[in-house]
Amino acid sequence: MKIRNEFHCHNYTIPRSKREYLNNKQRFYVKIILNTLGLLIRSVENRTVIKNINEPVIVALNHNNYIETLIIAALLVFLRNSAKIHFVVDWMFQYVPVVGWLISHIDPVYAYSKPGKYKFMEKRKCEEKGMVIERCLSLLALGHSIGIFPEGTRNANPKRLKKAKTGIGHLVMKSGVRVVPIGLCYSNIRRKKRISNIDRVKIRIGDPIDFSEELALKHAETECRFLRENEKNIITRYLRNKITYRIMKMISDLSGKEYPYREEAPPSSLRRII
Helix, strand or coil, X not given: CECCCEEEECCEEEECCCCCECCHHHHHHHHHHHHHHHHHEEEEECHXXXXXXXXCEEEEEXXXXXXXXXXXXXXXXXHCCCECEEEEEEXXXXXXXXXXHHHHCCCCEEECCCCCCCHHHHHCCCCCCCCHHHHHHHHHHCCCEEEECCCCXXXXXXXXXXXXXXXXXXXXXXXXXXXXXXXXXXXXXXXXXXCCCCCCEEEEECCCECCHHHHHHHHHHHHCCCCCHHHHHHHHHHHHHHHHHHHHHHHHHHHCCECCCCCCXXXXXXXXXX
């Protein structure tokens, strides 16, 4: 049920327009990042969207190299007058000299799904593996926004996006929040075989995507008494995939990269709740 200042979804009460701001020390480090790596930013399109949008939201971007994680996180915080966005990043980043130290100052959510490159890093791996979804939902429930790279890894292919992980679709269904798609476009992309770590980027911010239709179907599926449990699971998986597909198609349009995957056909059981 929606009301003026908050909405309820999946046992969460999510307040709107509740921003969490960087402290003075964190702002200082953001300035350092932008005054150095900011030289790699060619332009920013549609910046008023990210500046004025009601909280919380999920920001979804294509992922090309590790440097852009710092650049985009610092830029979005700057555009939002130091309001935080908690980016989901690989846990191994925290052990990369300088880069990991800088990333720690934007309060990221570490994802522990990948194994460590080296044995000593694997030993440091904490017990929070698999808890990324829960941590993201908790942040959204507090009214804070998060940032996600749905491809789940860096993709230096200049022409094609990787198949997205459906965790972002799961987050949308659980929280009911909108998604702001962002495309990161690199210069002379069609002439290159791969995108390098140091390259100039154009940041294209899209309009927020609303998933009212998919959320309404999910609610109808949950309330339906005539569906078997396996049919409900099939519908849930389809809606999660559909949400993910819509997000990736928008990122594809904004980034100039092809998303060469087909949208899943609706299951026959969906007709029983429409």
